[in-house]
Amino acid sequence: MKTRNNFAGCRRSRPAGLTAGLFAAMLLLAGAAQSQTIYRIVGADGRITFSDKPPAATEKATALDSGGRPVAAGTASLPAELRQVAGKYPVSLYTSTGCLPCNQGRDLLTNRGIPFTEKTVSTPEDSAALQRISGDNSLPLLSIGAQQIKGFSDSEWSQFLDAAAYPKTSALPTTYRNPLPEPLVIVQKAAPANRPQETQNPVTPVQPKSVSPANPAGIQF
Numbered sequence: 491m492k493t494r495n496n497f498a499g500c501r502r503s504r505p506a507g508l509t510a511g512l513f514a515a516m517l518l519l520a521g522a523a524q525s526q527t528i529y530r531i532v533g534a535d536g537r538i539t540f541s542d543k544p545p546a547a548t549e550k551a552t553a554l555d556s557g558g559r560p561v562a563a564g565t566a567s568l569p570a571e572l573r574q575v576a577g578k579y580p581v582s583l584y585t586s587t588g589c590l591p592c593n594q595g596r597d598l599l600t601n602r603g604i605p606f607t608e609k610t611v612s613t614p615e616d617s618a619a620l621q622r623i624s625g626d627n628s629l630p631l632l633s634i635g636a637q638q639i640k641g642f643s644d645s646e647w648s649q650f651l652d653a654a655a656y657p658k659t660s661a662l663p664t665t666y667r668n669p670l671p672e673p674l675v676i677v678q679k680a681a682p683a684n685r686p687q688e689t690q691n692p693v694t695p696v697q698p699k700s701v702s703p704a705n706p707a708g709i710q711f
Contacts, residue, residue, distance in 0.1 A: 568605060572661050579635035579654040581606035584620060584674065591642035592630040598647055600668075603660025608671040615675040 532538055568576060583599060583606050585592035599606050611620050617627055624631050628640040632647060634654050639646060652658070 567663055567666060569661050575655050576605050582633045583608045584611060584629060584631035586611045586629050589629055595630045595642045598644060603662040604656055605668060607669050609674040610671050611674050615677060616673060619675050
């Protein structure tokens with residue numbers, strides 16, 4: 491005997507006495523509450539509190555989504571819907587100096603309000619890393635989540651951003667700034683080798699020889 495799925499095609503019924511506009515507003519508020527950012531704040535005394543208000547600059551806090559998961563770094567200030575998309579499909583742009591298509595790609599992302607990180611390729615180490623990432627050294631390279639797009643194409647980039655559900659027009663806060671470009675490979679300079687510490691033997695001061703009339707040479711035994 492087959493059982494009927496009572497949840498299939500389930501619709502929300504509108505409570506009696508509510509207008510369509512008021513009911514829609516309530517649904518919007520419910521959705522906003524579900525996607526609201528919660529902050530896990532660690533006080534100076536070590537106490538942990540949770541709040542929906544952004545913490546003070548001096549407080550140590552971690553932004554959490556509605557499911558209690560940490561929000562991706564750099565996206566806490568984004569609107570909820572954009573933050574969700576950026577967390578699922580982060581955008582990275584790989585560029586080099588003097589690359590016109592790279593500049594065009596950067597302008598497209600900036601004008602559309604896409605939060606992205608930029609990695610520059612300028613050293614042999616960068617080129618080797620790019621080869622491992624994409625299989626060649628073509629630039630610009632755009633990654634949207636796991637999807638890679640080699641070379642710049644306004645229509646192709648826009649199509650993939652649309653498919654990832656990024657907004658067509660900027661929804662970024664006016665105070666938002668993308669992170670500054672960084673080298674693809676950050677080469678750390680080797681610390682200078684520590685010189686072995688010289689053994690410092692204490693120097694015993696030489697006592698002056700006593701001279702007396704009976705021992706004019708000051709000979710001591």
